[in-house]
Amino acid sequence: MKDLFQNTDEYLALPKDHKRDFLDELYQYLVDSNANAVDYQKVKIQSSAAICPNCKSEDVIKAGKQNGRQVYKCKTCGYQFRETARTFVYRMRKYPLMLDYMRCMLDGKSLRACASEVGICLKTSFQWRHKILAALRSFEGGIGFSGIVEADELLINYSEKGRKFKSLEEYERARKKKHPKVAVLVVTDREGNLLFKQVGEKKVKNEQLKEELKNRISEKNLVCVKPKKEFKKGVKSLKSKKVIVNKRQVKRGIYSVKIVEEKIKDFKVWLCRFHGVATKYLQSYLMWYVITNKYLKDLIEPDIGRLLNLSSHDRWAWDKYRGLMKQKYK
Numbered sequence: 316m317k318d319l320f321q322n323t324d325e326y327l328a329l330p331k332d333h334k335r336d337f338l339d340e341l342y343q344y345l346v347d348s349n350a351n352a353v354d355y356q357k358v359k360i361q362s363s364a365a366i367c368p369n370c371k372s373e374d375v376i377k378a379g380k381q382n383g384r385q386v387y388k389c390k391t392c393g394y395q396f397r398e399t400a401r402t403f404v405y406r407m408r409k410y411p412l413m414l415d416y417m418r419c420m421l422d423g424k425s426l427r428a429c430a431s432e433v434g435i436c437l438k439t440s441f442q443w444r445h446k447i448l449a450a451l452r453s454f455e456g457g458i459g460f461s462g463i464v465e466a467d468e469l470l471i472n473y474s475e476k477g478r479k480f481k482s483l484e485e486y487e488r489a490r491k492k493k494h495p496k497v498a499v500l501v502v503t504d505r506e507g508n509l510l511f512k513q514v515g516e517k518k519v520k521n522e523q524l525k526e527e528l529k530n531r532i533s534e535k536n537l538v539c540v541k542p543k544k545e546f547k548k549g550v551k552s553l554k555s556k557k558v559i560v561n562k563r564q565v566k567r568g569i570y571s572v573k574i575v576e577e578k579i580k581d582f583k584v585w586l587c588r589f590h591g592v593a594t595k596y597l598q599s600y601l602m603w604y605v606i607t608n609k610y611l612k613d614l615i616e617p618d619i620g621r622l623l624n625l626s627s628h629d630r631w632a633w634d635k636y637r638g639l640m641k642q643k644y645k
Contacts, residue, residue: 339612341620345414352413352623353404357385359627360398366630368401369394403450403632407443409435416443417619421611423588448599449639450632451606451625455512458605459531460504464555465539465575466528466546468519469499469511469582475644476593489644497594499601500527501582503575504536509608511582511601524549539570578608595642 329337337344345355365375367389378388378395385398404410412433419429430440473494480486495516500523502510510531514523524546532538536555540546550557558570582604586592592600610625611618626632 338620338624339617341623342414342616345620351411352627353399353407353410355623356399356402356404356627359624360402360630363630365398367392367394368396368631401631401633403446403626403629403636405633407446409439413443414619414623416440417447417622418615420444420447421615421618421622425589445596445599445639446632446636447622447626448596448603449636450627450629452599452602452635453629453632454606454625455510455602458508458510460502460506460508460510460536462505463537463539463570464502464504464528464532465572466500466502466524466550467541467572467575467579468543468546469501469579470496470518471499471594471597473497474591474594474597476591478593478644497597498523499597500524501575501579502528502531503578505574507609509578509605511605513598513601519545519549521545521548525552528553537570539572541572595639595644599639 341355345351348354364373365387366373367375367387370389370392372389372391374390375387376390378386380386381397386395387398388395399405404413407413412435416429416433416435419432424432426440426444427437429435429444430437433440435443473496475489478489480489497513498515498517498519500510500512500514500519502512510527512527514520514527528538528549532553532555534554534556537558538550538553538555539558539560540550542559542561547559560570560572585604585607586600589600606622606625610621612621629635
């Protein structure tokens with residue numbers, strides 16, 4: 316990775332098209348350079364100002380190196396940290412295997428199969444997947460739409476897959492308890508932008524629809540929804556134009572919700588490979604699907620570089636991951 320560090324400024328100055336080409340070749344470049352995910356994370360950190368993970372201050376100075384890694388010190392609170400602190404590779408012991416793990420992950424292999432092939436335990440395989448997915452969730456807020464926008468809902472069964480029970484009594488209580496379906500808002504446009512957002516229970520409410528769309532669309536958009544009560548209320552106050560897609564609109568063939576319906580069907584097929592996902596992790600998998608559709612090329616080696624780049628983008632991925640792991644079932 317020495318060459319990349321020597322040319323960091325040159326890499327950061329690349330235009331978008333050239334950076335995409337670079338990412339397509341990133342995996343092979345790392346292999347040839349005997350580099351790993353931590354090395355690339357360092358480069359990503361250098362693309363922005365150092366921030367103290369303790370107090371979020373940018374008043375930070377370099378404070379030497381430890382085991383070859385740059386150490387920083389916050390002048391505000393005195394906290395010392397390494398450049399990869401709070402990123403998805405933070406406290407990762409077997410990080411040289413991460414690129415191989417991403418290959419297995421992109422190949423659609425199970426947690427157990429990934430662990431066996433890479434040479435890690437099942438617990439580590441689970442942790443690595445969710446650290447990557449926690450990092451990908453940072454892109455959720457930046458999703459916007461243009462032109463004609465279609466919105467619909469997806470209802471998914473509540474799940475506590477993988478939950479460990481302290482006693483037989485706790486298991487029996489959980490088994491008898493009935494949960495409503497989980498509501499997912501699905502929005503897409505004709506340009507390939509896509510949003511899957513877990514918003515609550517039973518069904519998507521009009522307030523949830525308004526909240527998610529208000530900063531993602533403008534008055535230049537045209538929103539198509541089905542004639543559902545909550546959706547009709549939700550789009551009523553939006554500044555953009557609205558079309559309630561009924562049988563007459565479908566017959567005229569101008570406006571429809573066919574694209575969003577296809578996205579929902581494709582997602583259901585994609586989700587089947589995991590044989591069920593716990594509801595507390597559902598949003599992570601929803602964003603994985605969104606990222607797969609928008610940023611990846613369905614070519615393993617180019618996608619490893621792209622996935623690594625996307626995962627390295629979020630300097631607070633560790634906090635998101637820890638917060639998710641601490642969530643308890645009701």
